[in-house]
Amino acid sequence: MTDKDILIIGAGLAGSFTALALCERGFKCRMFHTHSDHKSSASMVPLALYNPAAAMRARKGWQAETCASHLEKAVRKLLEYGTPKHAFYADNGVLRPALDEKMKRFFYDSTQNEDWPENWVSWMEADELEKRFPEVEHSFGAIYVSAGKTFDTPALLKQLHGLLEKEYNCIIQDEKVHSLKRSDEQWNATTNKSTYSSNKVLLAAGSGSFELIDLSNQKHHQVKGQAIEIEKPVTKDNYPSVSSKGYIAMLNNKAVIGSTYEHHFDNLDSTEKGIEILKNKLTRTFTNTGNGAPEVKSSWAGIRITTPDRMPLLGELPGEDGLYLSIGFGSKGLMYSPYCGELLAAHIQDGRDLPFEVSLKRQLPPSD
Numbered sequence: 001m002t003d004k005d006i007l008i009i010g011a012g013l014a015g016s017f018t019a020l021a022l023c024e025r026g027f028k029c030r031m032f033h034t035h036s037d038h039k040s041s042a043s044m045v046p047l048a049l050y051n052p053a054a055a056m057r058a059r060k061g062w063q064a065e066t067c068a069s070h071l072e073k074a075v076r077k078l079l080e081y082g083t084p085k086h087a088f089y090a091d092n093g094v095l096r097p098a099l100d101e102k103m104k105r106f107f108y109d110s111t112q113n114e115d116w117p118e119n120w121v122s123w124m125e126a127d128e129l130e131k132r133f134p135e136v137e138h139s140f141g142a143i144y145v146s147a148g149k150t151f152d153t154p155a156l157l158k159q160l161h162g163l164l165e166k167e168y169n170c171i172i173q174d175e176k177v178h179s180l181k182r183s184d185e186q187w188n189a190t191t192n193k194s195t196y197s198s199n200k201v202l203l204a205a206g207s208g209s210f211e212l213i214d215l216s217n218q219k220h221h222q223v224k225g226q227a228i229e230i231e232k233p234v235t236k237d238n239y240p241s242v243s244s245k246g247y248i249a250m251l252n253n254k255a256v257i258g259s260t261y262e263h264h265f266d267n268l269d270s271t272e273k274g275i276e277i278l279k280n281k282l283t284r285t286f287t288n289t290g291n292g293a294p295e296v297k298s299s300w301a302g303i304r305i306t307t308p309d310r311m312p313l314l315g316e317l318p319g320e321d322g323l324y325l326s327i328g329f330g331s332k333g334l335m336y337s338p339y340c341g342e343l344l345a346a347h348i349q350d351g352r353d354l355p356f357e358v359s360l361k362r363q364l365p366p367s368d
């Protein structure tokens with residue numbers, strides 16, 4: 001065991017992008033996940049959007065250009081590694097038709113008032129929208145996010161894990177960690193098969209993190225999200241994914257409607273109510289396909305961890321030498337996790353300060 005050995009609990013977007021940045025710095029990583037249970041990881045959502053103009057107000061996200069360049073760098077790395085592009089993502093943009101006057105005002109204001117890089121977003125009036133995308137609700141116009149991308153996230157992770165194993169000898173194990181305990185100078189992570197030890201551990205286990213360590217001081221909230229796979233509502237090539245209130249992500253022959261936001265839940269089963277809400281998201285946005293309610297091919301649910309300010313929690317846990325945390329990506333895993341992975345890897349390597357906006361220190365009481 002050396003100072004460059006690290007155990008990473010969690011191989012979703014947060015754990016995997018941090019592993020890549022650590023491997024690039026010469027660390028030897030051993031990662032654990034439980035992906036054979038598809039619902040244990042929010043990152044196993046069947047399709048997800050990278051949308052820098054997300055949410056109701058379509059505002060530009062935190063460090064949007066830097067986040068975009070780190071996502072692009074990771075994508076480039078996977079393409080150079082030989083992954084065919086269509087296997088995990090499409091640059092098809094995200095079309096956001098407004099569904100009422102209020103959305104129209106928010107979306108339009110975003111195109112006018114935010115400091116967007118050239119060619120990232122544009123406003124489309126109703127007549128232009130009807131001409132270019134006659135299938136969607138066009139009465140209130142739309143914001144078109146040409147920088148938006150659609151990812152098959154399980155495929156992205158599969159490719160990324162392949163690269164980590166082959167290029168960097170990273171060990172990736174489908175084994176649930178049952179306990180994480182400290183003895184002397186090291187952390188011991190115990191699975192059904194063995195106990196693994198290191199003086200550095202990264203806990204990036206999403207909703208599973210809370211079973212392993214007391215994180216009650218870190219303010220967070222768990223939100224269940226359901227998604228369904230349907231027939232593609234539009235079969236034209238390279239049609240943008242669509243996001244109004246909820247999204248219809250499209251990649252290759254697949255279309256996924258997401259998602260619900262459920263603050264009280266007992267389990268991760270898909271529910272009739274959830275499926276109904278999702279179907280309505282499609283019919284409310286795709287008003288002119290003549291197809292009516294979609295047939296559901298499959299359903300899925302996962303848990304997002306959100307924080308009061310909707311920003312991730314990164315850093316070494318106070319009083320827990322060598323135990324680092326990376327959780328709280330909410331609905332923005334694709335946007336934030338590649339850049340946060342770089343930031344956290346630099347912090348683990350040489351103690352470089354993390355930006356306050358993503359540091360877990362922002363939730364601690366101020367020190368004298």
Ligand SMILES: Cc1cc2nc3c(=O)[nH]c(=O)nc-3n(C[C@H](O)[C@H](O)[C@H](O)COP(=O)(O)OP(=O)(O)OC[C@H]3O[C@@H](n4cnc5c(N)ncnc54)[C@H](O)[C@@H]3O)c2cc1C
Binds near residue numbers: 033047176205259
């Ligand atoms: C329905 C839905 C739709 C979404 N849509 C989008 C979208 O369009 N765009 C977007 O950017 N984001 C989206 N998100 C959010 C995104 O999925 C999350 O932000 C992101 O996946 C969080 O990644 P993570 O690595 O922090 O956590 P997770 O993906 O939850 O990863 C946790 C990891 O820890 C492992 N694990 C947990 N417990 C243990 C244990 N005890 N032992 C070993 N391993 C363990 C899991 O197997 C997994 O590998 C969506 C989420 C949901 C639920």
